[in-house]
Amino acid sequence: MYRFVFTQVLSRFDPEDVHHLTVRALHLLSVTPAVKRLVHRRLAPRDPALRVRAFGVHFPGPFGLAAGFDKDAGCVEAMSALGFGHVEVGTITAHAQPGNARPRLFRVPRARGIVNRMGFNNAGAGAAARVLSRPRGVPAVVGVNIGKTKVVPESEAVQDYVTSARELAPLADYLVVNVSSPNTPGLRDLQAVELLRPLLAAVKEVADATPRRTPLLVKIAPDLADDDVDAIADLALDLGLDGIIATNTTIRRDLDAAGRGGRPDEHWNETGGLSGRPLKDRSLEVLRRLRARVGDRLTLVSVGGVEDADDVWERLLAGATLVQGYSAMIYEGPLWAHRIHRELSRRLRRRGVTDLREVIGLTATGADTLTGGNEGWRR
Structure with missing residues (x-):
């Protein structure tokens, strides 16, 4: 039903207008306690085998909503009720900013992707803090993704991130330093280790000082050279970070765009970050490289081109x-996360697995301890 509605109705409207309408509808769900609790009971992950513990935080399921959808933290309860195991809000900047000029969000349906050049449009860290400090009617694991305010020069970037961290780290289950969006001029330059080290060290000092010590992760771009991926992994270990999120959107257009029907989408070459299916292979490559580099010493969060339970698996x-995922939800609809967790639960039961930790890293380590071997477990 949703695909019919998307094809016949939603796809005819500007994608950002549809997004704002969706956010308003989800806000109504969030402020309707009885409906919110009912939806949560029906759709949130409940299988104990799906529960996972990462950097000291308990997640009801491994699949969460990536940053970019809920920029101002207004949909946390609604998205948790719809089946996401966690919700990463933002990117949030220290100061409110409107983002880039419209149009700035484009569908590329043949590639099952999205191009955006939003530019961190958000109401600022103070406004997000006020929203996040409100009591919640349903359980939710919340990550907060912070970025640099556009007008702040690179020389003041550390203090800008620290300002956001002081506002938001006490209210977050985990905090993410985003230095990998292509839509803020100069932001990706901060991924250079000599610039990234003092930035992460300063934010970590703030995160460590919160009452519960907020875990800190860094989000990286898929367009980094392999040696730079290794360097950031080594830096994360050296600084004692809790994890790495890989990857953000890409500026490349030479990726495999399977599903484009042999001809480019109308908006394929728009300026901005490309997400969705074309990013799948590179995102997986970066994940595998990080796992080989750090093993299980850091929590790895994989995002980019995730469409279904097969991809999550x-x-x-x-x-x-x-x-994490986001782009495919535009094509799959509001029950997307619920379906993914339901299918993961079925796979675990078929294999007699009662703890998700038995699955994590199985093919990365080359272990062959489960019936059927690694090839059988990929399916």
């Missing part, structure tokens, strides 16, 4: 403890 086997 593959990322878990490759070493991700948590998996």
Whole structure:
């Protein structure tokens, strides 16, 4: 039903207008306690085998909503009720900003992707903190993704991130430093280790000082050279970070765009970050490289090109403890996360697995301890 509605109705409207309408509808769900609790009981992951513990936080399921959808933290309860095991809000900046000029969000349906050049449009860290401090009617694991305010020069970037961290780290289950969006000029330059080290060290000092010590992760781009991926992994270990999120959107357009029907989408070459199916292979490559580099010493969160339970399963086997998605929800609809967790639960039961930890990293380590071997477990 949703695919019919999307094809015949939603796809005819501007994607950002549809997004704002969706956010408003989800906000109504969030402020309707009885409906919110009912939806949560029906759709949230409940199988004990799906539960996973990462950096000291308990997640009801491994699949969560990536940053970018809920920019101002207004949909946390609604998205948790719809079946996401966690919700990462943001990207949030220290100061409110409108983002880039519209149009800035484009569908590329043949490639099952999205191009965006939003530019961190959000109401600022103070506004997000006020929203996140409100009591919740349903359980929710919340990550907070912070980025650099556009008008702040690179020389003041550390203090800008620290300002956001002081506001938001006490309210987050985990905090993410985003230095990998292509839509803020100069932001990706901060991925250079000599610039990234003092930035992460300063934010970590703030996160460590919260009452519960907020776990800190860094989100990286898929366009990094392999040596740079290794360097950031080594830096994360050296600084004692809790994890790495891989990957953000890509500026490349030479990726395999399977499903484009032999001709490019209308908006394929729009300026901005490309997400969705074309990013799948590179995102998985970066995950595997990180796992080979750090083993299980860091929590790896895989995002990029995740469309269904097969993709989530593959990322878990490759070493991700948590998996995120966003773009495919535009094509799959509001029950997407619920369906993924339901299928993961069925797979675990078929294999007699009662603890998701038995699956994480199975193909990455080459272990062959489960019936059927690694090839059988990929399916």
